[in-house]
């Protein structure tokens with residue numbers, strides 16, 4: 001069972017986002033970069049499936065050199081090899097272009113399953129998984145919280161929670177799964193794991209290595225144009241509800257919610 | 265030239281879901297701004313009798329794709345059918361809901377059509393004849409205003425519960441037509457084997473009108489009945505912070521925040537929740553926020569419209585009693 005896990009590096013969720021003076025991008029100076037939390041679930045699930053069914057886990061990340069660190073983290077957790085897609089010509093590309101480059105790196109590999117996160121906690125798009133699945137012409141199973149691969153390794157059964165119910169879906173393999181919280185509890189990299197990761201293969205690929213043309217990437221090729229980034233609409237601290245006792249406060253609050261906010 | 269605004273309706277078991285009306289209403293506003301027609305696309309099995317629902321909300325046409333393989337929803341079948349319809353009719357704008365189904369469908373459909381897609385938008389406008397969408401990024405820590413370049417149709421999903429629904433006008437009706445499509449069984453690689461209903465029977469957080477959420481301040485799973493009691497009285501669903509979920513007190517599906525559900529209810533009551541940046545990210549588009557916390561310095565009070573400084577174990581039961589006077 002060979003598994004590929006896509007891994008995006010994103011700002012740590014603690015990050016306060018500051019908008020740059022160009023109003024098109026964010027200030028990246030003080031950002032701590034981490035593996036997208038949903039990709040941790042993907043790595044963990046891939047490792048569990050490997051432990052059960054055998055095979056190899058390959059992690060693929062696209063971005064600047066710093067993404068190597070997140071790939072090493074996945075290798076330290078137990079993945080076997082890494083691929084970093086890095087090329088100056090990718091600067092300013094949109095997700096559609098990223099997915100095409102990732103697909104080019106994956107298409108010649110052997111795989112039964114691909115994991116991506118259900119969305120990046122940076123752009124919150126959740127589009128790369130579907131775009132990859134389309135480029136590779138395989139089914140996608142999104143927002144998955146349980147994965148069971150059949151004994152013969154030819155199909156997979158997953159659980160997909162939707163509003164108010166959970167669907168049990170089967171699919172042929174290969175397939176692409178987008179990981180949702182609840183899938184598993186990701187392991188931490190152990191010290192021996194970290195030592196071993198340093199010796200695991202990590203290949204770096206440029207667009208040319210993938211047989212791609214730089215002209216199809218970068219800001220000029222964007223199909224989604226950013227007009228402007230703005231801070232969120234300000235939400236001001238409102239009233240502290242007066243009252244001496246909890247009963248008085250509760251009575252005041254209920255009255256305010258009814259008379260003023262009109263939500264009761 | 266691409267013409268017209270399309271919205272993709274969402275139904276489940278033959279019932280039209282509320283997001284579909286939010287989409288038609290927003291679609292009408294955009295179609296008016298463009299001076300073009302609004303078409304609703306409805307897919308399902310034996311669904312044609314539901315098509316009449318959209319005229320009163322402003323649809324000019326309803327295109328119905330009726331096939332037993334279109335119920336229940338699968339990505340394979342829906343993407344195949346809708347991509348055929350889009351290619352044959354070339355709409356200018358294509359809107360879907362940012363529900364679980366809508367996001368899945370929109371992602372793959374955009375890939376099939378090779379177009380950009382703005383996910384989970386909160387505002388739409390037409391500027392100079394093109395669609396401009398505003399969407400929260402970094403879980404609402406910033407907003408991006410985006411548009412499309414060499415990308416037709418202009419495609420986006422709308423966050424549930426954000427777009428206002430038109431008052432239906434029963435005198436208006438839409439022309440209903442059958443969609444022309446083919447479906448090849450060989451293309452259908454996934455199959456829904458089973459559907460397990462949630463036991464709680466509560467409205468999903470993303471669709472709830474009111475939410476009462478509890479965090480680490482709840483002290484343990486056994487105390488959530490206090491929130492359930494309030495929720496029952498005011499007609500709310502119960503949510504949780506990640507701390508409560510990770511402690512195993514509440515299911516993952518209850519988590520609100522950056523790595524949980526993003527919610528936009530009319531009323532959000534945060535009980536024993538400190539207001540960590542990741543939690544705020546998931547609920548800051550709520551219309552009215554109430555915080556009940558014993559720590560007057562808790563960051564949640566910075567975002568709350570109404571703050572109660574106090575012990576939730578006293579305040580919440582008292583609020584439940586008081587709320588009965590108004591419902």
Ligand SMILES: Cc1cc2nc3c(=O)[nH]c(=O)nc-3n(C[C@H](O)[C@H](O)[C@H](O)COP(=O)(O)OP(=O)(O)OC[C@H]3O[C@@H](n4cnc5c(N)ncnc54)[C@H](O)[C@@H]3O)c2cc1C
Pocket residue numbers: 013037478479480481482504505506507508519520521522523524525535536537538539540541542543546556557558559562574575576577
């Ligand atoms: C990658 C990542 C992703 C994350 N994603 C999310 C997410 O999606 N959603 C999320 O919620 N968090 C998320 N977090 C966690 C987040 O950082 C906080 O740890 C979490 O939100 C805190 O939960 P809490 O407010 O319930 O607990 P605490 O911060 O411990 O706050 C408990 C509050 O309860 C109050 N309290 C205690 N007892 C009482 C009482 N009797 N009456 C009234 N008030 C009382 C206290 O004053 C305190 O303010 C994430 C963290 C990381 C690292």
Ligand SMILES: Nc1ncnc2c1ncn2[C@@H]1O[C@H](COP(=O)(O)O)[C@@H](O)[C@H]1O
Pocket residue numbers: 006007008009036038039060061062063095098102115116117118119120121123124125126127128129
């Ligand atoms: N630059 C990237 N490199 C590798 N994987 C990515 C990249 N961008 C997105 N992905 C994958 O796609 C998922 C969803 O990201 P997005 O579509 O950007 O929200 C992520 O969780 C990753 O698994």
